[in-house]
Amino acid sequence: MRRAPTWPRHAIMVVVSFLMLVPFYWVLKTSLTGENIYAYPPHIIPVDPHLFHYVDVWYLIPFPRYLLNSVIVTTMAICGNLLFNTAAGYALTKQFPGRRWVVLLFLSCMLIPFQATIIPAYLITSWLGVLNSYLGIALPLLSTIICIFIFKASFEAVPRSLIDAARVDGLSEWRIIVRIMLPLSKSAIATNVILTFIWSWNAFLWPLIVIRTSEMQTLPLGLARFLSVMEDTTGALFAFVVMVLVPGLTIFLMAQKEFIRGLTSGATKG
Amino acid sequence: MSWRRILTHRFFLVPLVVALLVAGWNVYIAFNDGGLIAGEVRDRAGTPVPGATVVFFERNFIYYQEKQRTTTDAHGAYRFDGMQVHVGQLEARTADGRHSERRQLRLWFRAQNAEMAPLVVDAPHG
Amino acid sequence: MTGASSSWYQRKRTRELALVACFLAPALSIFFLYRLLPLGWNVLLSFQSWSPLKAATWIGVDHYEEMLLDDDVFWDALANTLIFIGCSPIAIALALAIALLVNSDLRGAAIYRTIVFLSYPLMTVAVGIIWRWLYDERGGFFNYVLRSSGVIDQPVKFLQSFDWALPCVIAADFWQVLGFYMIILLTGLQSIPQHLYEAARVDGVPAGARFWHITLPLLRPSIFLCIVVGILNSFTSFDLVYVMTNGGPGHATELLITYIYKAGFGQSRFDYAAALTVVQFLLLVVLTVLANRLSGGNAGSLER
Numbered sequence: 001m002r003r004a005p006t007w008p009r010h011a012i013m014v015v016v017s018f019l020m021l022v023p024f025y026w027v028l029k030t031s032l033t034g035e036n037i038y039a040y041p042p043h044i045i046p047v048d049p050h051l052f053h054y055v056d057v058w059y060l061i062p063f064p065r066y067l068l069n070s071v072i073v074t075t076m077a078i079c080g081n082l083l084f085n086t087a088a089g090y091a092l093t094k095q096f097p098g099r100r101w102v103v104l105l106f107l108s109c110m111l112i113p114f115q116a117t118i119i120p121a122y123l124i125t126s127w128l129g130v131l132n133s134y135l136g137i138a139l140p141l142l143s144t145i146i147c148i149f150i151f152k153a154s155f156e157a158v159p160r161s162l163i164d165a166a167r168v169d170g171l172s173e174w175r176i177i178v179r180i181m182l183p184l185s186k187s188a189i190a191t192n193v194i195l196t197f198i199w200s201w202n203a204f205l206w207p208l209i210v211i212r213t214s215e216m217q218t219l220p221l222g223l224a225r226f227l228s229v230m231e232d233t234t235g236a237l238f239a240f241v242v243m244v245l246v247p248g249l250t251i252f253l254m255a256q257k258e259f260i261r262g263l264t265s266g267a268t269k270g
Numbered sequence: 271m272s273w274r275r276i277l278t279h280r281f282f283l284v285p286l287v288v289a290l291l292v293a294g295w296n297v298y299i300a301f302n303d304g305g306l307i308a309g310e311v312r313d314r315a316g317t318p319v320p321g322a323t324v325v326f327f328e329r330n331f332i333y334y335q336e337k338q339r340t341t342t343d344a345h346g347a348y349r350f351d352g353m354q355v356h357v358g359q360l361e362a363r364t365a366d367g368r369h370s371e372r373r374q375l376r377l378w379f380r381a382q383n384a385e386m387a388p389l390v391v392d393a394p395h396g
Numbered sequence: 397m398t399g400a401s402s403s404w405y406q407r408k409r410t411r412e413l414a415l416v417a418c419f420l421a422p423a424l425s426i427f428f429l430y431r432l433l434p435l436g437w438n439v440l441l442s443f444q445s446w447s448p449l450k451a452a453t454w455i456g457v458d459h460y461e462e463m464l465l466d467d468d469v470f471w472d473a474l475a476n477t478l479i480f481i482g483c484s485p486i487a488i489a490l491a492l493a494i495a496l497l498v499n500s501d502l503r504g505a506a507i508y509r510t511i512v513f514l515s516y517p518l519m520t521v522a523v524g525i526i527w528r529w530l531y532d533e534r535g536g537f538f539n540y541v542l543r544s545s546g547v548i549d550q551p552v553k554f555l556q557s558f559d560w561a562l563p564c565v566i567a568a569d570f571w572q573v574l575g576f577y578m579i580i581l582l583t584g585l586q587s588i589p590q591h592l593y594e595a596a597r598v599d600g601v602p603a604g605a606r607f608w609h610i611t612l613p614l615l616r617p618s619i620f621l622c623i624v625v626g627i628l629n630s631f632t633s634f635d636l637v638y639v640m641t642n643g644g645p646g647h648a649t650e651l652l653i654t655y656i657y658k659a660g661f662g663q664s665r666f667d668y669a670a671a672l673t674v675v676q677f678l679l680l681v682v683l684t685v686l687a688n689r690l691s692g693g694n695a696g697s698l699e700r
Binding site (some may be wrong): 020084092220227256 | 412413415416418419420422423424426427429430431432433434435437438441494497498500502503504508510511512513514515517518519520521522523525526527529530532534535536537540543544551571574576579580583628631632634635638639653656657660661666669670673676677680684
């Protein structure tokens with residue numbers, strides 16, 4: 001049986017990959033070039049390349065401050081997620097009256113997109129008094145339903161004999177989770193951390209609504225504000241974009257498998 | 271969960287490498303942030319020019335304004351101490367009206383020690 | 397004896413129930429506070445006239461009347477949102493083609509997958525800035541290619557033209573979401589049992605018919621999920637529109653979500669924005685039910 005030649009597929013995929021990578025390259029070259037970026041024609045290879053745009057961005061805008069804010073909010077979101085999702089996932093593995101209703105409740109909350117809640121969420125946050133604070137930004141991000149179900153599936157896969165043995169040994173419920181179930185659910189934990197990181201790191205609309213002062217701005221907000229404030233002819237804005245993208249890309253490339261698994265397991269539950 | 275598996279896992283190695291790079295960079299900064307900018311003023315023949323004024327311009331959005339000036343010593347060398355800048359311009363002027371080109375100064379971090387290439391002025395007339 | 401052991405059992409049971417309630421409480425309270433309560437409050441607010449300075453008064457359907465009869469911007473935003481959603485089948489088809497190409501045992505398929513998926517986890521604000529620069533009439537990639545290949549003489553102001561602004565924003569969104577569709581479809585493709593293809597090949601079924609009658613029907617759940625994500629994408633594209641055009645020029649790229657943001661936080665008309673949100677949510681529900689019906693019911697799943 002003759003196999004079809006593979007080079008047409010390679011050729012098409014090379015073209016597709018080139019098209020997908022062109023935006024990255026175009027921004028990278030603009031951030032390194034030493035010429036006036038608005039002059040036509042733009043050069044494909046950067047003219048007189050230098051890295052000093054990155055130094056300018058570091059001192060010109062409060063990049064360390066924005067980075068710190070983003071990191072704090074993301075860390076709060078990840079910790080809250082791990083805590084709350086583990087607890088909720090474990091509780092859902094038990095049989096209790098009304099369990100079906102709780103599961104249905106969670107599933108129906110998944111159908112409500114965040115964008116349908118922004119006005120009242122803003123009013124609730126200001127009523128709680130946490131407007132313009134780290135807690136206010138992180139509060140809606142502290143738990144995600146997909147991750148609850150991932151933990152539930154992972155906990156249900158733990159053999160009952162282990163749990164029963166632990167109960168006989170007199171361990172409390174929380175200890176059972178920490179000592180037995182979590183070490184066996186490492187992939188669920190990794191998936192949860194990655195998904196929460198990506199969602200809270202990239203969140204734009206919610207911090208835009210909640211943050212009122214410029215010291216509390218996170219990286220996406222700082223980026224959008226920089227766009228409207230500075231219109232200079234150098235590549236400083238694009239150096240900012242590259243600096244903002246590097247952490248996200250690094251973490252994604254490091255944890256690709258977990259990220260994809262988290263997205264597709266949400267698909268199979270859907 | 272063996273120690274070897276933890277230590278060679280990418281979730282440990284990648285943050286470790288990043289942390290080491292950041293720590294190394296900060297160590298380099300700590301050793302080189304005296305804020306010293308030094309150099310020499312020479313003329314086109316290569317002779318040092320004593321008594322020339324070197325002006326330092328700092329950047330103010332899109333133009334540069336003068337911030338400090340100092341004079342070269344008997345060997346034509348000048349130095350600025352305690353500078354807290356990462357970008358600026360330098361120009362040398364002599365008493366009889368000659369001046370060098372404006373040299374752009376770009377540093378990697380604030381208050382980096384910089385050893386400049388010589389600022390060149392024209393040879394004296396006559 | 398039995399009385400004592402049954403009361404011990406009851407105490408144990410109540411302790412267990414209390415524990416379950418404790419464990420569920422934080423997650424449930426977050427979802428109640430930030431999903432269910434806002435949904436109900438939106439509906440309530442849309443029937444009231446309220447501002448932070450004065451108390452709420454019931455005004456019935458006045459906001460809806462104003463929205464449907466007087467507000468041209470609403471109809472522009474609705475049309476743009478529907479166009480946005482209507483273009484997602486194109487993206488899904490493209491992603492399906494790419495998924496088919498990288499699904500086989502192609503050498504380096506994993507690299508291609510990573511490259512196509514690389515754009516999805518990026519900050520959407522950054523993606524907006526990148527594409528805004530690509531469309532720029534002086535330093536942008538598209539104008540450069542078009543002018544140096546001689547297709548046009550003058551640079552085209554992509555993001556400032558009434559006709560091209562929305563397709564340009566949609567193209568930027570395609571670039572970001574293509575990888576996500578590809579991953580979902582790949583997962584679906586890989587769950588199709590190979591023996592079906594073998595049997596069809598043995599029976600002499602040509603490749604095209606194999607695709608139409610085996611692959612597509614078995615991909616229904618994945619395609620349904622992609623359609624739902626495509627619908628939601630028009631709501632989450634706030635970041636892109638805000639950074640690239642901010643709804644301009646003249647509401648040509650205004651989406652419902654950007655209009656809600658402007659009405660609520662620009663003009664401080666929270667009640668009107670709540671009415672808009674209710675309409676947007678109803679649109680989402682209607683479109684999802686429609687998609688469900690079109691893909692054969694039951695979320696396109698293959699079990700009956």
